[in-house]
Amino acid sequence: xxxxxxxxxxxxxxxxxxxxxxxxxxxxxxxxxxxxxxxxxxxxxxxxxxxxxxxxxxxxxxxxxxxxxxxxxxxxxxxxxxxxxxxxxxxxxxxxxxxxxxxxxxxxxxxxxxxxxxxxxxxxxxxxxxxxxxxxxxxxxxxxxxxxxxxxxxxxxxxxxxxxxxxxxxxxxxxxxxxxxxxxxxxxxxxxxxxxxxxxxxxxxxxxxxxxxxxxxxxxxxxxxxxxxxxxxxxxxxxxxxxxxxxxxxxxxxxxxxxxxxxxxxxxxxxxxxxxxxxxxxxxx
Numbered sequence: 001x002x003x004x005x006x007x008x009x010x011x012x013x014x015x016x017x018x019x020x021x022x023x024x025x026x027x028x029x030x031x032x033x034x035x036x037x038x039x040x041x042x043x044x045x046x047x048x049x050x051x052x053x054x055x056x057x058x059x060x061x062x063x064x065x066x067x068x069x070x071x072x073x074x075x076x077x078x079x080x081x082x083x084x085x086x087x088x089x090x091x092x093x094x095x096x097x098x099x100x101x102x103x104x105x106x107x108x109x110x111x112x113x114x115x116x117x118x119x120x121x122x123x124x125x126x127x128x129x130x131x132x133x134x135x136x137x138x139x140x141x142x143x144x145x146x147x148x149x150x151x152x153x154x155x156x157x158x159x160x161x162x163x164x165x166x167x168x169x170x171x172x173x174x175x176x177x178x179x180x181x182x183x184x185x186x187x188x189x190x191x192x193x194x195x196x197x198x199x200x201x202x203x204x205x206x207x208x209x210x211x212x213x214x215x216x217x218x219x220x221x222x223x224x225x226x227x228x229x230x231x232x233x234x235x236x237x238x239x240x241x242x243x244x245x246x247x248x249x250x251x252x253x254x255x256x257x258x259x260x261x262x263x264x265x266x267x268x269x270x271x272x273x274x275x276x277x278x279x280x281x282x283x284x285x
Contacts, residue, residue: 031253032082034074034244035272036095036237037062038259042108043141051263056108062268063116066094073118075158076212076235079246079254084234086249095244096120097237097259099162099214101129104140106149110157119156123214123237126164126198150205159205160212161233164198166191167216175216176224188227195231211235225255243275 039059046053066073072090079095081087096113098105101124113120128144137143150159163176172179178187195213203209211234218239228236238256247253260271 030249031245031247032089032093034079034089034093034095034246034257035275036097036244036257036259037268037271038237038239038261039096039098039105039109040100041102042104046264048264054262054264056112058264058267059109060112060116062262063112063118065267065269066118067116073113073120075119075121076160079235080211080251082248083246083251083254084249089246097214098122100125100167101145101159101162102140103132103138103143103145103149106145106153106157107138107140110154113156114154119158121158121160121212123160123162123212124150124198124202125162125167125216126201127167147201147205150202153206159202159208159210160214161195161198161202161210162214163216164194164201166194175219175221177219177221178223184223187223191224191227192231195227195233199231199233212237215239220256241275 039054040052041050041054042056042059043053044055046055069092071092071094073096074089074093075095078087078089078093082089096118098109098120101122105120105122109120112118122145124145129147129150132138132144133146133148136146138146138149145159153159166173166176168175176191178184199210209232211232213228213233213235214237220238225236228234234251235254236256237259239261240256240258241260242258243260244258245253246257260275262268262271
């Protein structure tokens, strides 16, 4: 008995919680700093005035830097497991996200992600994918990801919700913001129907129900969060710049997860150095 007690005291026999703590990310204990990069379009010859498009070569440079410096790309399942169950994340986690669901995300990014052992989350807009599915054209310069493409994605791509038809300015509404004078009942009904329509289509095509949502235009709305949770969208990504802080066993820390916009002229290396401090006071983009 004395020998067994000594073994337990020294941590030679460790249960699941001890193993998780040993592998905890850089902050250790109850939280982790998570850089979440936000991309949009990848084009061979992006316009110099376009702040939301970079070249595939620039994207590859980001992946190369992350890979060579020990970063591990995580997806929504890993975030949920950490925030809800306390399951450990890798020691240097990073998240790669694309907004809007452009076809060039698959055409250029998917093979590069496979090459560097990374993965990415793509937030699609249902109406855009529906239009591209009807015309049947796949052009990296202007098309969006067709529904059929979502049925045969590799394991490096994850599809999530960016609204079916709220990624626009419409009748006084900006993204999912409530309209002036709109009742809460009417607002929740409209948002619930929009999210549910895209959730159902994504699950039908991919076999997985979405668990994450990206705010169109980064427009935040307090009334939206109960509807998002009710719709199974437990992670909400915003556009406030900064390093995200996710807390172990605290699912509420998955609301309004900060991201870092990858504009032309920026690099993953430079952005990590810029936002790598404890200053999480970023402003909306």
